[in-house]
Amino acid sequence: MQLARDSSGPAVLVEGLTKSFGDVHALRGIDLAVPRGTVLGVLGPNGAGKTTAVRILTTLLRPDKGRALVEGRDVVREPAAVRREIGLSGQSAAIQEELTGRENLEIVGRLFHLSWPQARVRAVELLEQFDLTDAADRHAKNYSGGMQRRLDLAASLVGHPHVLFLDEPTTGLDPRSRLGMWDIIKALVEGGTTLLLTTQYLDEADELADQIVVIDHGLVIASGTADELKSRVGGDVLEFIVPDRDRISDAVTAVGRVGESEPHADKDTGVVTVGVGGRGSDALIDAVRSLDAASVQTKGLALRRPSLDDVFLALTGHAAEEEEQEARSSGRRGRRGTAKPAAGPGAGKRAVTDGQTDPEAGS
Amino acid sequence: MTAVTAVPARSPDDPGVLDRARWAISDTLTITRRNLLVWTRVPAYLVFTVIQPVMFVLLFRYVFGGAISVPGHIHYVNFLMPGIIAQTAAFATFGTAIALAQELKKGVIDRLRSMPMARSAVLAGRLVADTGRMLVTILIVVGVGYAVDFRFSNGAFNAILMVVLATVFGLAICLISAFTGLAIGDEESVQAFGLIWLFPLTFLSSAFVPISSMPGWLQAFANNQPVTYVVNTMRSLALGGPIASNFWKAAIWLVGIFVVFSPLAVRAYKRAS
Numbered sequence: 001m002q003l004a005r006d007s008s009g010p011a012v013l014v015e016g017l018t019k020s021f022g023d024v025h026a027l028r029g030i031d032l033a034v035p036r037g038t039v040l041g042v043l044g045p046n047g048a049g050k051t052t053a054v055r056i057l058t059t060l061l062r063p064d065k066g067r068a069l070v071e072g073r074d075v076v077r078e079p080a081a082v083r084r085e086i087g088l089s090g091q092s093a094a095i096q097e098e099l100t101g102r103e104n105l106e107i108v109g110r111l112f113h114l115s116w117p118q119a120r121v122r123a124v125e126l127l128e129q130f131d132l133t134d135a136a137d138r139h140a141k142n143y144s145g146g147m148q149r150r151l152d153l154a155a156s157l158v159g160h161p162h163v164l165f166l167d168e169p170t171t172g173l174d175p176r177s178r179l180g181m182w183d184i185i186k187a188l189v190e191g192g193t194t195l196l197l198t199t200q201y202l203d204e205a206d207e208l209a210d211q212i213v214v215i216d217h218g219l220v221i222a223s224g225t226a227d228e229l230k231s232r233v234g235g236d237v238l239e240f241i242v243p244d245r246d247r248i249s250d251a252v253t254a255v256g257r258v259g260e261s262e263p264h265a266d267k268d269t270g271v272v273t274v275g276v277g278g279r280g281s282d283a284l285i286d287a288v289r290s291l292d293a294a295s296v297q298t299k300g301l302a303l304r305r306p307s308l309d310d311v312f313l314a315l316t317g318h319a320a321e322e323e324e325q326e327a328r329s330s331g332r333r334g335r336r337g338t339a340k341p342a343a344g345p346g347a348g349k350r351a352v353t354d355g356q357t358d359p360e361a362g363s
Numbered sequence: 364m365t366a367v368t369a370v371p372a373r374s375p376d377d378p379g380v381l382d383r384a385r386w387a388i389s390d391t392l393t394i395t396r397r398n399l400l401v402w403t404r405v406p407a408y409l410v411f412t413v414i415q416p417v418m419f420v421l422l423f424r425y426v427f428g429g430a431i432s433v434p435g436h437i438h439y440v441n442f443l444m445p446g447i448i449a450q451t452a453a454f455a456t457f458g459t460a461i462a463l464a465q466e467l468k469k470g471v472i473d474r475l476r477s478m479p480m481a482r483s484a485v486l487a488g489r490l491v492a493d494t495g496r497m498l499v500t501i502l503i504v505v506g507v508g509y510a511v512d513f514r515f516s517n518g519a520f521n522a523i524l525m526v527v528l529a530t531v532f533g534l535a536i537c538l539i540s541a542f543t544g545l546a547i548g549d550e551e552s553v554q555a556f557g558l559i560w561l562f563p564l565t566f567l568s569s570a571f572v573p574i575s576s577m578p579g580w581l582q583a584f585a586n587n588q589p590v591t592y593v594v595n596t597m598r599s600l601a602l603g604g605p606i607a608s609n610f611w612k613a614a615i616w617l618v619g620i621f622v623v624f625s626p627l628a629v630r631a632y633k634r635a636s
């Protein structure tokens with residue numbers, strides 16, 4: 001009765017979604033909407049809750065609270081209907097390595113209830129589309145990482161899904177495979193597929209997504225187009241490298257006077273960034289003088305438009321990669337709901353948000 | 364209350380009961396086919412399912428066998444073979460647990476669960492394929508047994524019944540292994556855990572030695588555990604002798620395992636992530 005399908009709404013609609021694993025709050029009430037035929041980039045560091053959201057939307061996990069609709073179908077009440085609308089490609093290549101690329105696709109086709117001849121035709125089409133024809137009859141074990149990922153993506157498209165979920169589709173790929181994957185994804189979107197893409201690469205969201213939501217610690221902390229998010233940084237960014245790591249703090253002091261915001265320094269790479277607002281080239285000149293006066297050597301001093309990295313820094317007070325390393329070192333690898341709290345989504349939070357406003361504090 | 368009004372409202376593109384049943388069978392066969400294909404391509408699986416049991420036969424026949432005296436006038440190899448066949452069936456389910464744990468870890472099960480296929484097919488296809496694999500292994504071990512002087516002496520029909528019982532026993536153990544594979548979800552832990560329960564279960568039984576040769580406290584366990592009942596029944600089927608009492612106890616154990624572990628395995632699959 002109330003399950004009538006709403007085909008005029010967005011392809012994906014999420015309202016107040018929460019999910020906890022024990023005392024780890026993976027999602028703490030997120031809202032999302034993906035209009036048909038568009039790409040939503042869900043951006044956040046490892047452990048932010050991206051994968052949990054995708055798993056709920058693809059019916060693999062039940063939310064604690066809130067509502068999620070895919071093509072107007074409720075993921076909890078009508079999971080079978082949702083599964084007919086979606087394709088999922090996860091963080092690792094979910095293919096059977098002992099089988100050939102062709103066999104993998106044919107079997108998925110059979111499980112989508114195509115006849116054998118139909119399944120064969122569909123496999124050939126997809127192998128062609130994903131540039132795997134030459135490797136079609138080799139065992140997938142012998143594929144490169146990029147090829148395995150392409151095969152996995154191809155498998156998620158066998159059933160002609162209306163909505164595609166890609167969970168970190170380029171994580172672990174080399175730069176060239178990554179660009180190839182971007183081209184494939186763009187072509188899919190041109191074909192009218194609605195796409196929800198999670199990524200921890202800020203340039204990836206910038207490149208592929210129409211709309212971006214930034215998730216951190218299970219909450220949406222910002223949303224908008226890439227340009228809107230960048231404008232949050234407030235103008236241009238001055239960036240340079242300090243080759244002598246011991247001089248980084250001197251450099252930060254020197255440019256602290258010319259910036260509009262607190263400079264940020266990455267101790268490992270020696271990269272220093274500082275927002276300079278609309279002062280552009282004046283700030284550049286000031287910075288050069290100031291660094292010269294402090295006799296700090298720099299490399300690659302330049303003024304640039306803000307990247308989503310800068311956005312992340314401005315929104316959370318820490319860079320995405322820093323937290324990623326934190327999360328990794330605290331052992332977040334398993335995606336299992338039964339994982340120990342310390343290893344679950346959100347691990348590493350305390351260390352990173354030290355001194356920042358902690359939305360959980362006091363609640 | 365009334366059957367007429369209880370018909371649930373379905374949207375037009377929902378499959379009916381018949382379609383669903385047909386798909387459940389077709390999906391199970393597809394998964395079975397996939398699993399068997401994988402099995403033929405991994406040399407290690409062939410080693411575990413064929414070479415290892417053959418080595419056990421030779422080991423007990425020619426190395427330990429001489430030191431083990433068995434009651435009555437039967438030759439040790441005739442005593443041994445039903446036991447080793449049961450053990451072979453049980454050990455074959457290591458593969459079940461390991462394969463499910465691997466699929467879970469690699470995200471294959473996630474992929475399958477996000478597809479509009481029958482929910483039951485992944486487990487059912489796994490059990491069908493592994494039972495088929497187990498049957499092949501059992502027949503190979505019987506053949507090797509014949510090569511080292513084992514003989515069925517209770518008629519062809521009872522010999523076939525023995526193989527059937529071994530397969531049903533293997534299927535029951537397979538369910539337990541499927542549950543452990545899905546519940547533990549890590550290949551190496553699953554393997555270690557398999558050793559912990561399958562080794563004692565098969566060796567502390569009547570499979571390899573007469574239980575009367577064990578110390579009393581061990582006899583208490585060995586006399587009352589399912590492998591002993593199954594092996595004793597198999598031995599009677601193969602060689603002749605009273606069957607009824609052991610058969611009923613074996614049957615109750617096997618039914619009990621199916622009743623307890625089927626829902627557990629299904630639940631572990633549904634929750635697996």
